[in-house]
Amino acid sequence: MQGKMAIVGDADTIMVFQAAGVSTFPVTDEKEARETIRKVARDYPIVFLTEEFAEPLKEFLKRFDEEAYPVILPIPSGKDTGYGEAFLKSAMERALGVDILFGK
Amino acid sequence: MELKKLKARLTTAVRGHKLLKDKADEMVRRFTVLLRQDKALRDEVEAGLSDTMKSVAVAGSLSPTYTQETAFSMPTVSVEAVCETESIMGVDVPHVTLSEGERSARLPYAFSEITSEADDSVRKVSALLPTLIRLAEVEKAVRLLADEIERNKRRVNALEYVMIPQLEETIKYIRDKLDENERAAVVRLMKVKGNSAF
Numbered sequence: 589m590q591g592k593m594a595i596v597g598d599a600d601t602i603m604v605f606q607a608a609g610v611s612t613f614p615v616t617d618e619k620e621a622r623e624t625i626r627k628v629a630r631d632y633p634i635v636f637l638t639e640e641f642a643e644p645l646k647e648f649l650k651r652f653d654e655e656a657y658p659v660i661l662p663i664p665s666g667k668d669t670g671y672g673e674a675f676l677k678s679a680m681e682r683a684l685g686v687d688i689l690f691g692k
Numbered sequence: 693m694e695l696k697k698l699k700a701r702l703t704t705a706v707r708g709h710k711l712l713k714d715k716a717d718e719m720v721r722r723f724t725v726l727l728r729q730d731k732a733l734r735d736e737v738e739a740g741l742s743d744t745m746k747s748v749a750v751a752g753s754l755s756p757t758y759t760q761e762t763a764f765s766m767p768t769v770s771v772e773a774v775c776e777t778e779s780i781m782g783v784d785v786p787h788v789t790l791s792e793g794e795r796s797a798r799l800p801y802a803f804s805e806i807t808s809e810a811d812d813s814v815r816k817v818s819a820l821l822p823t824l825i826r827l828a829e830v831e832k833a834v835r836l837l838a839d840e841i842e843r844n845k846r847r848v849n850a851l852e853y854v855m856i857p858q859l860e861e862t863i864k865y866i867r868d869k870l871d872e873n874e875r876a877a878v879v880r881l882m883k884v885k886g887n888s889a890f
Binding site: 593600601603604605610633634636653655657659661663664675676679680682683684 | 720723724727730731734737738741742744745748777784786788813814817821824825827828829831832834835836837838839841842
């Protein structure tokens with residue numbers, strides 16, 4: 589399967605990705621992000637999403653975890669939200685029950 | 693008859709339990725490896741992206757927004773992601789390879805209209821893209837594997853604490869009943885013999 593990549597997020601952050609060959613879909617609020625992802629996920633196997641939209645859409649994004657594709661990846665957008673760390677932690681606790689990364 | 697059937701089921705259950713347990717061990721091992729990878733990649737991406745965002749901000753402050761927008765809207769490369777799946781312990785995880793179209797070394801705009809800071813940020817983003825893809829791949833694998841481990845754990849527990857004890861109990865009950873019947877038959881025989889002796 590061949591595919592392109594897409595990025596969903598606020599216009600300022602994602603603009604520069606266009607230059608790298610990623611299709612950009614600017615959104616302004618949570619609701620718009622949800623609609624856009626739903627549409628975009630059909631055509632693009634890989635979708636990047638800026639973290640500030642990933643946090644409120646957590647439950648919605650879970651439904652994409654059933655299959656290998658599409659991959660929705662929350663990426664940090666400059667502002668540190670700690671989302672990535674929180675995600676790793678929850679996955680680790682669910683599967684192992686112990687903290688092996690942030691233990692110290 | 694029923695006893696035989698149940699015994700067969702018990703051996704299957706025990707064997708299945710052992711296999712699932714082995715599977716769980718191996719999955720956990722793979723999972724820890726992936727998790728460490730994910731962490732490293734995420735740190736890398738976070739550092740790279742904040743760096744990029746900084747240079748974008750600088751570039752943005754040096755030229756008006758509309759020139760920047762037009763400059764960035766022409767992609768330098770056409771990046772195609774080849775998406776396949778590979779299997780980790782029976783879980784399908786994405787495997788992505790980037791196939792870049794012909795890469796023009798030149799930036800997609802005239803040098804007169806944009807600053808070198810913008811060139812820099814474009815270059816940085818392009819360099820970051822493979823890492824981003826890698827992260828997407830690993831992170832999805834982590835998610836899928838975590839789900840699978842959880843499901844597997846539930847299966848192992850169901851076998852260990854419900855299926856196997858239940859089967860054992862039924863087998864014991866039937867065996868007791870059969871023994872009881874046998875004893876009853878012996879006693880009855882003895883009684884009959886004793887009666888006829890009179």
